[in-house]
Structure formats: C-alpha cells, structure tokens
Amino acid sequence: MGALGFTKARSMGPVAEAVARAGGSVARVFRKAELPLRLIDEPEQLILLRDQLALVEHAARELDDEALPLRLSMQAGMEGLGLFGLRVKKAPTLFDAIERCNCGMESMLQSMTHMSLTRCGARLAAWTYEVCDDVPVGRQKNELLAFGYMVEALKRFGAGAPLRATLPQKPPARAALEDILGCEVVAGEKAALIFSAELLRNQNPTGADPIDRRVDDLPAPDDFSASVEHLIRLALLERRPTIDYVRRRLALSARSLQRRLSSEGESFEAIRRRVLLAKARTLLAARDAPITRIAYELGYSDAAHFSRAFSAWTGESPRAWRRGALGAVREM
Numbered sequence: 001m002g003a004l005g006f007t008k009a010r011s012m013g014p015v016a017e018a019v020a021r022a023g024g025s026v027a028r029v030f031r032k033a034e035l036p037l038r039l040i041d042e043p044e045q046l047i048l049l050r051d052q053l054a055l056v057e058h059a060a061r062e063l064d065d066e067a068l069p070l071r072l073s074m075q076a077g078m079e080g081l082g083l084f085g086l087r088v089k090k091a092p093t094l095f096d097a098i099e100r101c102n103c104g105m106e107s108m109l110q111s112m113t114h115m116s117l118t119r120c121g122a123r124l125a126a127w128t129y130e131v132c133d134d135v136p137v138g139r140q141k142n143e144l145l146a147f148g149y150m151v152e153a154l155k156r157f158g159a160g161a162p163l164r165a166t167l168p169q170k171p172p173a174r175a176a177l178e179d180i181l182g183c184e185v186v187a188g189e190k191a192a193l194i195f196s197a198e199l200l201r202n203q204n205p206t207g208a209d210p211i212d213r214r215v216d217d218l219p220a221p222d223d224f225s226a227s228v229e230h231l232i233r234l235a236l237l238e239r240r241p242t243i244d245y246v247r248r249r250l251a252l253s254a255r256s257l258q259r260r261l262s263s264e265g266e267s268f269e270a271i272r273r274r275v276l277l278a279k280a281r282t283l284l285a286a287r288d289a290p291i292t293r294i295a296y297e298l299g300y301s302d303a304a305h306f307s308r309a310f311s312a313w314t315g316e317s318p319r320a321w322r323r324g325a326l327g328a329v330r331e332m
Helices: 013-019 026-032 037-041 049-063 070-077 080-091 094-109 139-156 174-181 198-202 226-236 242-251 254-262 267-282 291-297 304-316 318-330
Strands: 006-010 047-048 114-122 122-132 164-167 185-186 190-198
Touching: 006 164, 013 026, 013 049, 013 164, 026 037, 026 049, 047 049, 049 070, 049 185, 070 080, 070 139, 070 174, 080 094, 080 139, 094 114, 094 139, 094 174, 114 139, 122 139, 122 164, 122 174, 122 198, 139 174, 139 190, 139 226, 139 291, 190 198, 226 242, 226 254, 226 267, 242 254, 254 267, 267 291, 267 304, 267 318, 291 318, 304 318
Parallel strands: 164 185
Antiparallel strands: 006 047, 114 122, 122 190, 164 190
16 A cells, blocks of 8 residues: 545535535435545544545536536635635745645645646746546546636736646536636646746735745655544544544555554554544533533443543543643633
C-alpha cells in the first residue's frame, strides 16, 4: 500500500445541501460512499481523498448532474475552504494567491494533489491541478471541484473567466461545463485553466495580508500512524472505532495494519485510546454534557463501561476529572 491522501471535509463543498435541494437522498449518497452523515457538521474533519471523490461521484449520479462538482465549489467559493481560503483571499496579487494555493494545498487542505503555474508562450499562463492518488472513482469530478475554487480565485482578483479549460479525459457534459466556466473546455494533458499572464499582476481589490501565515495540519502521505488516527476520529462520528472499519478503509488485512503500525512503534489500541481520551476530555469540559451522553458519543453501551475505561486511562472517574478541570478554569 502506497501513500495516503487526505482532505478536509469542507473541500467537497455544500454537497448535502445541493442533493437535498434537488430532491435526492442525502443519506443514500453518504451510505454509498461509506461515510457518516454527521460529517456534514464537521467541516474540519479529515477524510481519505478517495472517499471525498467517491462522495462527490455518488452525489452527481444521484442527481444525474455531471457538472455538480463545479457547481458545488463555485457556490462555496474560497470562503468555503476555511483558513486555506482566507490565506488565498488575502494575497497581495493574483500571482501570490495562486502561489499560496500551490504551496499550501498539500499541507493545509488536501494531500496527494499537486497544483502548479506555468507559462504558455509569452502571453498565457496555465494553472494546473493533478490528483496524485491512485483513485479508481471520481478523478474527473475532483478536477471539476478544483476548477470551481480556482475560477473563483481568478474572479476575486479581477481576472474574470479563463480563456479555456483543459481536462485529460473528455467530460460527459461539456456544454454545461462551458456554460458554467464561461470558456471552452478542450482535451489536454492535465486539468488546467488557461488565462492571460498579464492578469497575474492584478492587485487584491479588498485588502491584502502580505504574510502567508501557513499552518501545516494534514498528515504527511507516508505517516501511517497519523492516517489511522484520523480514520479513528472519522469512525467516531457514528460508531465505536474498530480495527475492522479502519482496515477496510485502507484495503488492508487486520494483520497488515497492525504490522505497519508496529513498524512505527504504535498499535491500533494505543491510538484508539488516545483519540477516545482526547474526545472524552473535550466533552467532559463542557459543563452541560451528561456522562451518559458522553459515553454514547464515544461508542460505549452505557455510562458504567465508559467510567471504568476512563478510570483505567487516567486514574480518576469522569466526574472527578470534570470537577478538577472546571475548578481549574474557575481559578484562572
């Protein structure tokens, strides 16, 4: 198994809202993608890039709308990309905005993808987007999703619509895509937007922050332990995380998964315990969260089972830990 690509849930755009508005079944789309519905309310949650691709693909099929990914990202705009989008919006020039996209994408928003800016002769520039993950489903849908955000960035800096767009594979809804993008769509080696290179000098019309305060918070594609940790957090949105769930997401046997973790000095149980403990402490710090509800949130059948586990982890009961935590807050 090679490197793993992750993306923040917010990168898929308002997919649930779009499916519901068009009369489709949001539950069915998420079920087919094997993703929890609660992901809708967790935009910062990391999911496998291939799962995001599958979700958008199933949503497009649900609505019979091949152009849906493009509509989603153009509806969300750069604002929909959170901190990453804010960095891009605050760039001094269009050139700087594209550079912030290209340099920050793999560490702040979505790994196993690559963006670059190249010159096409003396007068044109090509902004390209590539999926480096070996995904079986949804590659072109992801390219279209990226196009929407890229076009919105161009427009924000007064560049207008691109002159043309290229896709490695012929799209099934070319006319619809051209209507939305405002330019022709043709075959090309990579997914790219072509525009006048002069526009790269365009200044930010709404005020700029010349300092790129980048924050790296995505796991490196080869950090297997961190990848397993994020999948455990994902599973926690709807069930108690199990090794079977994680190994299926990674297309590995349980033995292979444990062997990979062992090579990094980790184990599945140790990672799961850290995730559950961190979540438990967060929930306990909320004064109005009943212990029974916290136990359910963490996948325990009742409060007693959770209390025994928490005591084994920390040496004190959940209620005692909460009293100490809330008391420390009051003293600050």
